[in-house]
Amino acid sequence: MEILIAIAVMALGALTLGAALGYAAIRFKVEGDLITGKVEAILPQTQCGQCGFAGCKPYAEAIVRGEAEINLCPPGGDEGAKKLADLLGREFKPVSGGGDGEAVKPRLTAIIREAECIGCTLCIQACPVDAIVGAARQMHTVIETLCTGCELCVKPCPVECIDMVSVPETLATWKYAYPIIPIKSAERAHDVPNNVGAMNDTQSSHRKVA
Amino acid sequence: MSYFFLLIGAVFVNNVVLVKILGLCPFMGVSKKLSTAYGMGAATTFVLTLATGASFVIDHYLLIPAGLEYLRTLSFIVTIAAIVQLTEMAIAKTSPLLQQVLGIYLPLITTNCAVLGVPLINISHGYGFVESLIFGAGSALGFSLVLALFAGIRERVEAADVPLPFKGVAIAMITAGLMSLAFMGFAGLDR
Amino acid sequence: MLQKLFKFKGGIKPAHHKAESQGAPIAIAPLPGRLVIPLSQSAGEAAQPVVAVGDRVLKGQFIGRAEGWLSSAVHASTSGTVVAVEPRLMPHPSGLATLSVVIEPDGEDRWLPLQAPDYKNMSPKAVLQYLQDAGVVGMGGAGFPSHAKMQNSTVLEDLVINGAECEPYITCDDRLMRERAGEIVAGSRVIRDLLQVKRVLIGIEDNKPEAIAAMREAVEAMGETTFSVVVVPTLYPAGGIKQLIRVLTGKEIPVDKRSTDLGIQCFNVATALSVWRALNLGEPVVNRIVTLTGNVEQAGNWEVLIGTPMNELLALARPKADTDGIIMGGPMMGISVPAFDVPVIKASNCLIARSPALFPPPPPEMPCIRCGACARVCPQELQPFELYWWSRARQFDKAQAYNLASCIECGCCAYVCPANIPLVQYFRFSKGEIRAAAKEQKMADSAKARFEFKQFRAEREKAEKAEKLARAAAAQAAKLAAERDTPPGGESDTAVYAADAKQAVIAAAVERARLQRAETDSRDA
Numbered sequence: 067m068e069i070l071i072a073i074a075v076m077a078l079g080a081l082t083l084g085a086a087l088g089y090a091a092i093r094f095k096v097e098g099d100l101i102t103g104k105v106e107a108i109l110p111q112t113q114c115g116q117c118g119f120a121g122c123k124p125y126a127e128a129i130v131r132g133e134a135e136i137n138l139c140p141p142g143g144d145e146g147a148k149k150l151a152d153l154l155g156r157e158f159k160p161v162s163g164g165g166d167g168e169a170v171k172p173r174l175t176a177i178i179r180e181a182e183c184i185g186c187t188l189c190i191q192a193c194p195v196d197a198i199v200g201a202a203r204q205m206h207t208v209i210e211t212l213c214t215g216c217e218l219c220v221k222p223c224p225v226e227c228i229d230m231v232s233v234p235e236t237l238a239t240w241k242y243a244y245p246i247i248p249i250k251s252a253e254r255a256h257d258v259p260n261n262v263g264a265m266n267d268t269q270s271s272h273r274k275v276a
Numbered sequence: 277m278s279y280f281f282l283l284i285g286a287v288f289v290n291n292v293v294l295v296k297i298l299g300l301c302p303f304m305g306v307s308k309k310l311s312t313a314y315g316m317g318a319a320t321t322f323v324l325t326l327a328t329g330a331s332f333v334i335d336h337y338l339l340i341p342a343g344l345e346y347l348r349t350l351s352f353i354v355t356i357a358a359i360v361q362l363t364e365m366a367i368a369k370t371s372p373l374l375q376q377v378l379g380i381y382l383p384l385i386t387t388n389c390a391v392l393g394v395p396l397i398n399i400s401h402g403y404g405f406v407e408s409l410i411f412g413a414g415s416a417l418g419f420s421l422v423l424a425l426f427a428g429i430r431e432r433v434e435a436a437d438v439p440l441p442f443k444g445v446a447i448a449m450i451t452a453g454l455m456s457l458a459f460m461g462f463a464g465l466d467r
Numbered sequence: 468m469l470q471k472l473f474k475f476k477g478g479i480k481p482a483h484h485k486a487e488s489q490g491a492p493i494a495i496a497p498l499p500g501r502l503v504i505p506l507s508q509s510a511g512e513a514a515q516p517v518v519a520v521g522d523r524v525l526k527g528q529f530i531g532r533a534e535g536w537l538s539s540a541v542h543a544s545t546s547g548t549v550v551a552v553e554p555r556l557m558p559h560p561s562g563l564a565t566l567s568v569v570i571e572p573d574g575e576d577r578w579l580p581l582q583a584p585d586y587k588n589m590s591p592k593a594v595l596q597y598l599q600d601a602g603v604v605g606m607g608g609a610g611f612p613s614h615a616k617m618q619n620s621t622v623l624e625d626l627v628i629n630g631a632e633c634e635p636y637i638t639c640d641d642r643l644m645r646e647r648a649g650e651i652v653a654g655s656r657v658i659r660d661l662l663q664v665k666r667v668l669i670g671i672e673d674n675k676p677e678a679i680a681a682m683r684e685a686v687e688a689m690g691e692t693t694f695s696v697v698v699v700p701t702l703y704p705a706g707g708i709k710q711l712i713r714v715l716t717g718k719e720i721p722v723d724k725r726s727t728d729l730g731i732q733c734f735n736v737a738t739a740l741s742v743w744r745a746l747n748l749g750e751p752v753v754n755r756i757v758t759l760t761g762n763v764e765q766a767g768n769w770e771v772l773i774g775t776p777m778n779e780l781l782a783l784a785r786p787k788a789d790t791d792g793i794i795m796g797g798p799m800m801g802i803s804v805p806a807f808d809v810p811v812i813k814a815s816n817c818l819i820a821r822s823p824a825l826f827p828p829p830p831p832e833m834p835c836i837r838c839g840a841c842a843r844v845c846p847q848e849l850q851p852f853e854l855y856w857w858s859r860a861r862q863f864d865k866a867q868a869y870n871l872a873s874c875i876e877c878g879c880c881a882y883v884c885p886a887n888i889p890l891v892q893y894f895r896f897s898k899g900e901i902r903a904a905a906k907e908q909k910m911a912d913s914a915k916a917r918f919e920f921k922q923f924r925a926e927r928e929k930a931e932k933a934e935k936l937a938r939a940a941a942a943q944a945a946k947l948a949a950e951r952d953t954p955p956g957g958e959s960d961t962a963v964y965a966a967d968a969k970q971a972v973i974a975a976a977v978e979r980a981r982l983q984r985a986e987t988d989s990r991d992a
Contacts, residue, residue, distance in 0.1 A: 071342050071344070075339070075344060076350075079334070079355070090366075106915075111914040122915070122918075153373070155306075155379055186976065195917040196921050212913070224977050225980035227980070236565075237507055244896050245832075431865075434862075435856055
């Protein structure tokens with residue numbers, strides 16, 4: 067008799083909870099998904115396909131579905147993977163083949179050797195961000211400020227006239243380096259000749275005399 | 277006034293994490309970021325308060341009259357599981373990002389020993405309904421407080437020069453230990 | 468007129484080191500052997516060269532055209548021949564070379580025929596354009612194009628003329644105010660009329676009594692009632708724009724606002740002089756006053772042509788034998804120039820000869836002990852130890868949350884830090900990274916927009932093609948239905964033929980390109 071009561075009580079409880087959950091499933095039904103946009107915003111939008119997906123958005127969707135790792139984006143580098151790990155609460159993994167964290171791939175831009183271009187428009191079709199201009203049988207050229215350096219135009223070119231070159235550093239893109247932390251003792255530090263990088267700090271040495 | 281002491285006691289003196297050492301899984305797991313810790317704290321507070329109330333009702337009006345005290349653990353877990361499921365659905369609807377970040381720890385609230393432990397403590401202490409609710413809410417607040425404090429410390433430690441052998445979980449454990457010692461200092465506050 | 472003064476929090480009192488160079492009047496520096504004039508001397512875009520190698524130029528002749536609104540023109544500082552237009556080192560912490568015009572002086576120093584503009588009858592817009600073409604930029608050290616600061620978008624009340632000169636060693640503004648007070652006041656008056664402000668406050672630190680007296684005299688001589696020369700207490704960095712505005716008006720500029728939002732604009736005394744020279748004499752900015760001091764026998768101030776190599780200039784002050792470098796600007800905010808022969812630019816207010824005795828190498832950095840000394844001296848009321856903590860760990864979003872953007876890099880924190888941490892360098896590093904990340908994000912956003920548009924276009928084309936094909940197929944079917952006896956297939960034959968022809972054309976082109984490359988290769992070899 068007692069076992070029957072026990073079963074009845076548990077069954078009643080299960081029924082009640084089941085009904086509540088069933089109602090909640092309808093009430094809180096999720097339409098669409100809101101994370102993909104945030105993931106996509108972190109990706110560098112080179113649309114290069116190096117992750118194995120056809121662009122940044124499909125890759126973002128794959129990440130959110132849990133089908134892709136977060137470290138497949140070489141242009142985003144370890145920095146990007148770190149941001150993704152932060153956003154999604156996943157474990158950070160260095161970008162495959164990126165070596166150690168400091169080695170960041172320099173920014174590249176495509177250059178068309180214009181004398182050799184035959185005007186086939188194949189690179190224009192390959193460029194995911196419309197950064198190449200030209201018309202059929204006219205010379206093509208790359209708008210360097212729009213080029214994301216994805217290299218997708220290099221392969222289609224039948225005459226191999228597209229080079230990837232690194233973007234040189236200018237006053238506008240230059241930035242201060244991470245301050246060097248001297249590990250040497252004070253005594254040895256005085257023997258080291260001044261170099262420009264370490265000399266920009268004049269405040270603390272000024273104080274010593276002032 | 278005794279309700280007030282009960283609340284203070286649950287939050288600080290008998291802190292569920294640092295003194296009773298319950299609920300350590302999310303405490304270590306989702307304390308890497310302050311924002312996540314807030315989310316987890318809120319979710320746990322909701323579940324824990326609801327669970328204490330529900331389990332009191334089940335215990336007093338279902339199990340005890342039927343003489344089924346031995347089904348306590350089982351029925352509490354089922355109730356908690358349902359509440360957690362409900363919470364997860366609500367979070368998925370309102371904040372998908374939080375759901376993604378909390379990940380596995382959200383369903384794991386089901387097996388969070390704090391969530392089961394607090395209703396059981398309630399019964400062993402013989403608390404009434406209001407007392408149970410206050411104790412449950414207090415424990416949950418204590419959990420959230422400690423989780424947020426710990427996440428704040430971990431964010432800072434993340435930026436520190438931690439010796440290699442201590443990096444990661446090791447320094448987090450040490451931090452948790454020190455925090456636990458600090459919370460021991462609240463003992464005797466409500467007396 | 469008695470002016471109520473306010474205080475800013477923090478600040479430090481480093482040794483002045485002004486006495487060395489303060490005494491002697493401004494002397495004219497002799498013509499150097501060669502002038503190197505960088506084309507990016509102001510904030511914003513670099514100027515575009517308008518002269519070629521071999522061109523004869525006169526003093527004051529246009530050699531660099533401003534690119535866009537936030538840019539400033541560059542002029543030849545003396546008459547001579549252009550011998551090179553090429554990247555040269557300039558005084559910039561990067562040590563990067565930038566496009567410069569190298570002029571070999573002919574020794575005559577002959578001016579272009581100068582013609583003063585009739586600025587009183589010109590529209591404000593035209594006056595600003597004239598100032599841009601005259602290359603007038605902030606002479607206090609930042610080099611921000613002045614005309615861009617005079618664009619009147621909000622109603623302004625106060626004009627602050629900055630003669631505080633709070634950095635140690637520098638005395639160029641002090642001498643300028645003593646000797647050319649009239650021109651400065653006249654320039655300030657022009658700016659006042661352009662900006663239509665009600666009040667002009669000239670702030671001078673109280674360690675320059677002669678300059679204060681000279682400026683007061685000049686203001687009185689002009690009979691200007693809207694002007695007041697205000698003596699501010701000597702405290703570094705009282706010459707910072709935000710600090711000076713705070714001291715003079717009591718207004719504090721919020722994080723996300725500019726001084727003009729509060730109705731205040733600020734110019735350096737030397738900038739006011741340049742404005743007057745440009746508008747009254749038609750003279751573009753070709754020279755400036757430079758303090759030569761530090762490890763030298765005879766410190767002083769010199770009027771120097773822009774583009775003069777620093778080593779030639781410093782020789783006038785007879786540097787001592789152990790000089791091992793040059794600091795441009797003051798010891799607090801200045802930079803060590805990458806080489807001795809970099810040119811003087813419009814922002815070079817002071818050259819300090821370095822020596823190991825004057826500026827010993829910074830002692831080793833030690834761990835932060837969170838003593839809070841930096842927070843007490845920070846004139847921007849920031850917490851440098853927090854900024855340092857997050858900058859060091861490269862957690863830039865947290866550094867931003869502690870208002871890194873408000874840091875003016877004055878160096879007070881590094882000056883007092885007992886652990887010798889080069890705090891400002893950490894902040895500059897962080898700021899650079901944040902700026903670069905913002906730029907990258909902007910590029911990514913535009914790349915995304917273009918990618919999405921391309922996809923949209925591809926979709927549209929596909930849809931249009933499908934529609935066309937469907938229509939053609941329908942027409943074909945109708946035709947077939949109409950004339951059942953006509954043999955089919957003619958159409959597809961021509962399609963195949965067209966595809967073949969396209970292939971052939973590409974193949975021919977590939978062959979042509981290959982031959983061309985082979986030819987160039989053999990020529991190169």
